[in-house]
Amino acid sequence: MSGPYARGNRATLTRVKAAPGARVQPGRMRAIDANEDESVTDDGAAPQGAAQTLDNRGLEPPMPMVRTLEAFERLPSGGTLTIRNDRVPVHLLPQLDARGARYQVEELADGGARVVIHKGPGPEAAR
Amino acid sequence: MTATGTPAAVPLRFLLSGVGLFAVAWIVLSVRPDLVTAHPLHPGVLTVVHAVTVGFGASVLLGAVHPLVPVLLGVPLAAPRWGGPAWAIFTAGAAALLGGFWTSSYGLVAAGGSAATLGTLVVAVDLLRTARRARRIPWPAACVLASVAALTITLLLGLLLASARVVPQLAPFAVGWTPLHLTVGLAGAFGLAMLGAGHALLGMFLLAHGRSFRALRAGAVGVLAAATFAASTRFGPALWREPWREPWREPWLGVTSPALIATAAALAVAAAALLLDATTAWKRRMRRRPDAAVAGWLVALAWIPVAWGLLMLGRPSDAVIAFLLGAVGTGICGMSIKIAAFLTWQHRYAGRIGVDGASDAAPTPTLADMMLPRLARWTTGALTVATLGVLVARSGTALDAVLGPGLALALPTVAAVLGATAACGALAHLTWIVAGPHRPRSEGTSTTLAPSDAPTRTGAVA
Numbered sequence: 043m044s045g046p047y048a049r050g051n052r053a054t055l056t057r058v059k060a061a062p063g064a065r066v067q068p069g070r071m072r073a074i075d076a077n078e079d080e081s082v083t084d085d086g087a088a089p090q091g092a093a094q095t096l097d098n099r100g101l102e103p104p105m106p107m108v109r110t111l112e113a114f115e116r117l118p119s120g121g122t123l124t125i126r127n128d129r130v131p132v133h134l135l136p137q138l139d140a141r142g143a144r145y146q147v148e149e150l151a152d153g154g155a156r157v158v159i160h161k162g163p164g165p166e167a168a169r
Numbered sequence: 170m171t172a173t174g175t176p177a178a179v180p181l182r183f184l185l186s187g188v189g190l191f192a193v194a195w196i197v198l199s200v201r202p203d204l205v206t207a208h209p210l211h212p213g214v215l216t217v218v219h220a221v222t223v224g225f226g227a228s229v230l231l232g233a234v235h236p237l238v239p240v241l242l243g244v245p246l247a248a249p250r251w252g253g254p255a256w257a258i259f260t261a262g263a264a265a266l267l268g269g270f271w272t273s274s275y276g277l278v279a280a281g282g283s284a285a286t287l288g289t290l291v292v293a294v295d296l297l298r299t300a301r302r303a304r305r306i307p308w309p310a311a312c313v314l315a316s317v318a319a320l321t322i323t324l325l326l327g328l329l330l331a332s333a334r335v336v337p338q339l340a341p342f343a344v345g346w347t348p349l350h351l352t353v354g355l356a357g358a359f360g361l362a363m364l365g366a367g368h369a370l371l372g373m374f375l376l377a378h379g380r381s382f383r384a385l386r387a388g389a390v391g392v393l394a395a396a397t398f399a400a401s402t403r404f405g406p407a408l409w410r411e412p413w414r415e416p417w418r419e420p421w422l423g424v425t426s427p428a429l430i431a432t433a434a435a436l437a438v439a440a441a442a443l444l445l446d447a448t449t450a451w452k453r454r455m456r457r458r459p460d461a462a463v464a465g466w467l468v469a470l471a472w473i474p475v476a477w478g479l480l481m482l483g484r485p486s487d488a489v490i491a492f493l494l495g496a497v498g499t500g501i502c503g504m505s506i507k508i509a510a511f512l513t514w515q516h517r518y519a520g521r522i523g524v525d526g527a528s529d530a531a532p533t534p535t536l537a538d539m540m541l542p543r544l545a546r547w548t549t550g551a552l553t554v555a556t557l558g559v560l561v562a563r564s565g566t567a568l569d570a571v572l573g574p575g576l577a578l579a580l581p582t583v584a585a586v587l588g589a590t591a592a593c594g595a596l597a598h599l600t601w602i603v604a605g606p607h608r609p610r611s612e613g614t615s616t617t618l619a620p621s622d623a624p625t626r627t628g629a630v631a
Contacts, residue, residue, distance in 0.1 A: 100455065103373055103511055104536065108522050115523030128378060130243030133236070137519050149243060149304055 093122040099154065100128070107134050114143060114159060123159040130155040177516035179252035181603055183232025184505045186260050188599055190224030190267075191498060192592035195555070198585035205562050205581035209486050216270040221493050222354060223285055224263045227320055229501050230362050231259060231292050233508055234313060238296055241310035241369055247298035251291050259288025275334035282331055286324040293317050308382035312365025312389055319357025319396075326350040345403035348432070352399035355489065356392045356436055359497050364388045364443050367466065370504060371447060374463045376455035384446035391439030398432040425483075433480055440473045460537065461545035462510075465503020468549055472496040472556070479560075487560055494556040494588070502548055502595040509602045510539045534607040544598050551591035558584025 096113050098106035110125050111134075117123050125131070130147055138145050138159060145159045194217045198204055204213040235252055239245050246252075262284025269277030296314055300306055306314070326346050333343030364385055372378055402410050405428055412425035447470050459467065472495030480488035518533050561568060562581040569577045 100376060100378060102376055102456065104514060104519070107515075107519060111519070111522040113523075129240060132239045132243065132245055133515055135245075137522075140520065153307065155243065 093124060095124045095126070098125055098127045098131075104133075106131060107137065110134060110159075111137060111141075114138070114141065114161065117161045119161055121161050123161070125157050125159065127155050127157065129153060131157060176249070176253070177512045179249075179256055180232040180235040181509060181512055182256045182260075183228050183235075184509050185596070185599055185603065186256070187225045187228030187232065188502065188505060188592070188596045190220050190228065190263065191502070192589065192596050193267075194220035194225065195585060195589035195592045198559075199582065199589045202581035202585050205559055205585065206565070212270055212273045216267050218489070218493070219270055220267055221498065222359075223266060223324075226359055226493075226497050226501065227285070227289070227324075228259065228263065229505055230316065230320065230358065231255070231289065233362075233366060233505070234292065234296060234317060236508070236512060237366060237369065238299060238310060238313060241307060241313065241365075242300060242303035244299060244302045246295060247302060248295045251295050255288045255291040255295075257288075258284050258291065262286070262288055269331075275331050278331040279328060279335055282324060282328040286321065286328060289317070289321050289324055293321050308385040308389075309365040309369040312361045312368070312385055314365075315389065315392075316358050316360075316362035316365065319353050319361060319392075323350060323354035323358055326353065348399045348402045348429075349396065351489070352432060352436075353396050355492060356395050356439060359492075360392050360439055360443065361389065363470075363496070363500065364392075364439075364446065366504070367443065368446055368450070370507070371450040371463070371466075374456070374507060375450050375459055377450040377453040380446070380449050380453060384442045384449065388439045388442030388446070391435050391437075391442060395432050395435035395439060398428055398435055402426070402428045402432075433477070436480070437477055440477050443473060444470060460507070460540065461542040461549070462503045462506040462540060465506075465545060465549035466500045468553060469496050469498075469500030469503065472499070487563060490559060490563075491556065494559065495553070498556070498592075499549055499552040502552060502592070503545065506540060506545055506595070506598055506602065507536075509599050510536045513603050514539060532609045534609045538609050539602050539605070539607045541598055541601060544594055548591045548594045548598065551587050551594070555584045555588030555591060558587065 094113060094117065096109055098109055101109070106125070106127055110123070110131070113125075114123055130149060134157075135145070135147075142162060143159050144162060145157055148156045148158075150156060197213065197217055197220070201213055204211065204217060207214050209215075209218075235246065235249075262281045265277055265281025266285055267281070269275060269279075269281055296317055300310070300314060303310075327350055329339070330343050330346060330350065333339040368380070368382075368385055372380065409427050447467065451467070472491050476488045476492035476496065479485075479491055514534075514536055521531070521533050558580055562577070562584055568580070571577075572580065
């Protein structure tokens with residue numbers, strides 16, 4: 043199976059690269075450095091400052107939200123989770139607010155969205 | 170709270186009250202089966218028709234736009250707190266409107282219509298402000314927004330028609346608006362909503378992404394043209410508005426004036442576009458087998474060509490019945506199940522996802538766990554058969570010859586009771602989704618990264 047949907051059903055760990063020139067919604071996270079390119083491990087335990095990427099394209103709601111929130115909770119403090127969705131995940135954002143996450147939403151030219159989620163001092167401390 | 174900042178209760182209230190009034194419409198038909206064959210302007214018929222259009226269709230539409238439009242536009246609602254008052258005003262207005270029609274009290278109809286219009290306007294203004302925040306307005310969102318605008322226009326036209334019954338001085342201004350009231354309401358509000366929301370929801374739930382917007386564009390143009398031609402039945406030249414006479418009139422053609430033929434042709438374009446878009450979604454789907462709720466929507470689309478055919482055969486009342494009870498009624502009952510499940514899941518269970526210990530204390534159900542597929546399938550089937558029964562019951566003497574007088578007499582009652590049972594089933598289903606104690610039906614539904622109701626790649630490819 044090829045195409046974008048082939049990546050949809052598993053947590054895909056790749057390297058983060060912000061799209062230069064992408065529109066950035068007013069978010070609560072630091073601006074993405076266009077040259078940022080951080081290493082990751084593929085066991086889900088991202089080291090401090092490292093990034094994890096999750097491709098949620100081609101999934102039926104609410105699976106993108108489920109995968110994102112699970113991955114977020116596994117993320118260590120200071121870690122960054124970047125998700126790629128078919129559209130801006132407006133229903134996810136309040137859930138991230140409730141967990142004390144900081145995030146930045148980029149709308150992409152193809153109608154999709156990339157959200158960079160930063161786990162700060164930990165949900166307990168954030169609450 | 171949903172992600173849009175809108176309390177989940179707002180769209181769920183709209184859905185529940187809407188489906189509740191759909192059940193009321195069928196129950197009224199069960200109690201008064203003579204209304205099945207009564208004149209279209211009979212007070213009871215007007216009550217049932219507006220229970221389905223304003224009470225059910227418009228209510229569900231106004232509820233669905235609360236979670237759907239932010240998703241389509243990628244921005245949260247501008248004023249989510251307006252939703253609660255809008256629901257209260259609209260629903261009270263709809264109830265007064267129906268009471269007014271039932272009692273032939275057009276003052277009450279006008280008062281109820283005013284409140285329903287006000288409630289719709291509140292939602293429309295909220296959506297307009299939301300759209301102004303969006304970076305772009307994709308075609309599905311444009312269709313949904315236009316459908317709310319069309320609903321507002323329809324309600325205003327209806328208000329004019331009702332007011333003319335109360336204030337005689339207004340009567341000259343109210344002449345000739347009925348075709349536009351019907352066309353903008355049925356094709357504009359419901360047709361455009363089915364186009365836009367159908368495109369988006371089928372994409373999400375059948376996993377048919379990446380479809381072009383060409384069908385939506387064609388459908389929107391068709392609806393706009395139909396509304397223009399319907400308006401021309403009031404403003405156009407006599408030769409355009411008046412029916413053709415022999416020998417120009419084809420004996421099989423029931424639509425006889427150039428304006429109405431043009432309207433019907435434009436409606437055909439819109440209907441074809443809607444069906445084409447759904448067919449494309451079906452062909453490109455990654456999910457092989459749709460769930461029962463989405464299947465209900467797809468089955469309902471089959472009523473659209475039936476409605477158009479009945480219109481062309483000169484049976485506009487039957488065409489309206491096929492479209493309202495068949496396409497809108499069955500389709501919305503199906504899709505509202507899915508929307509309600511998603512909203513409820515988000516409200517009740519999203520907060521547990523990934524939280525240590527939360528899923529151990531109470532396992533998190535999936536959307537599939539929250540729905541009752543057998544009930545959804547039964548609702549779709551029963552509504553389809555009931556609509557068919559109503560249409561057959563209206564065929565008059567031909568029915569007597571085929572079924573015999575006794576069975577022909579019982580058919581409207583049987584069809585209406587079946588429809589009422591199905592609509593009550595849909596209401597019970599919604600209530601279960603909103604308030605039921607959902608339990609995961611299978612293992613693997615805990616909050617792990619393993620997908621739950623998403624298809625596997627190998628099993629989903631069409």
